[in-house]
Amino acid sequence: FKQADLANKHIVITAGPTQEAIDPVRYLSNHSSGKMGFSLAAAAAERGAQVTLIAGPVNLPTPAGVQRLDIRSAEQLLKTSLDCISSCDIFIATAAVADYRPAEAAEQKIKKDGSGSELSLTLIENPDILATVAKHSDRPKTVIGFAAETQQAEQYAQQKLKRKNLDAVVANDVSRQDIGFGADNNEIIWVTQSGSEPFGPATKHDVSHFILDHINTLIH
Numbered sequence: 001f002k003q004a005d006l007a008n009k010h011i012v013i014t015a016g017p018t019q020e021a022i023d024p025v026r027y028l029s030n031h032s033s034g035k036m037g038f039s040l041a042a043a044a045a046e047r048g049a050q051v052t053l054i055a056g057p058v059n060l061p062t063p064a065g066v067q068r069l070d071i072r073s074a075e076q077l078l079k080t081s082l083d084c085i086s087s088c089d090i091f092i093a094t095a096a097v098a099d100y101r102p103a104e105a106a107e108q109k110i111k112k113d114g115s116g117s118e119l120s121l122t123l124i125e126n127p128d129i130l131a132t133v134a135k136h137s138d139r140p141k142t143v144i145g146f147a148a149e150t151q152q153a154e155q156y157a158q159q160k161l162k163r164k165n166l167d168a169v170v171a172n173d174v175s176r177q178d179i180g181f182g183a184d185n186n187e188i189i190w191v192t193q194s195g196s197e198p199f200g201p202a203t204k205h206d207v208s209h210f211i212l213d214h215i216n217t218l219i220h
């Protein structure tokens with residue numbers, strides 16, 4: 001890639017899991033490591049982009065030259081994403097957003113009553129951050145999503161592309177242990193309306209540059 005082929009572009013990347021509060025000490029979440037989003041942020045900064053990384057709770061250092069905004073819940077992720085939207089050229093959603101959150105977070109720690117009876121938690125659907133951004137009147141020129149599937153990744157990615165109004169979807173098969181969630185390597189399929197292209201297995205660093213090469217082709 002050319003040294004600064006993303007200069008003057010503002011790229012906003014969502015990364016990591018979200019945490020949805022049950023009470024002051026407990027939450028619902030998932031095993032997302034944030035590695036793919038952080039790797040993309042580092043690679044985009046290497047290529048001269050202005051990068052805003054909106055990160056859920058993860059154990060990763062902030063890449064050099066990247067502005068990091070920390071969030072916990074899906075609602076905070078949505079608000080922070082919308083705050084960034086008007087100056088954003090390219091929006092990339094790698095975050096593993098919790099699909100549901102507790103309808104109400106208890107104000108005090110929930111106590112067990114020791115009777116052995118069941119406790120029910122009512123969950124409500126979280127907003128879809130990616131779809132909200134992609135269908136917004138202030139939509140960034142380029143909006144990219146990820147699709148973690150356990151089967152028929154390419155077919156589901158095509159559907160996601162249309163349903164969420166995206167320019168491209170990066171599909172991967174998370175049923176494999178060696179790639180995807182938490183791993184340092186990834187094998188993906190770049191899916192657009194005009195076709196698809198597989199890449200890898202490769203390091204997340206190389207996958208990031210492959211994705212940014214293709215984003216560059218999209219915007220030029």
Ligand code: C5P
Pocket residue numbers: 014074093094095096097098099126127128129130131144145146147148160
């Ligand atoms: O629909 P699904 O969860 O498979 O879509 C995955 C893509 O959508 C990812 O890019 C993810 O970051 C994004 N997403 C989101 N907000 C949600 C759910 C998913 O931004 N609530």
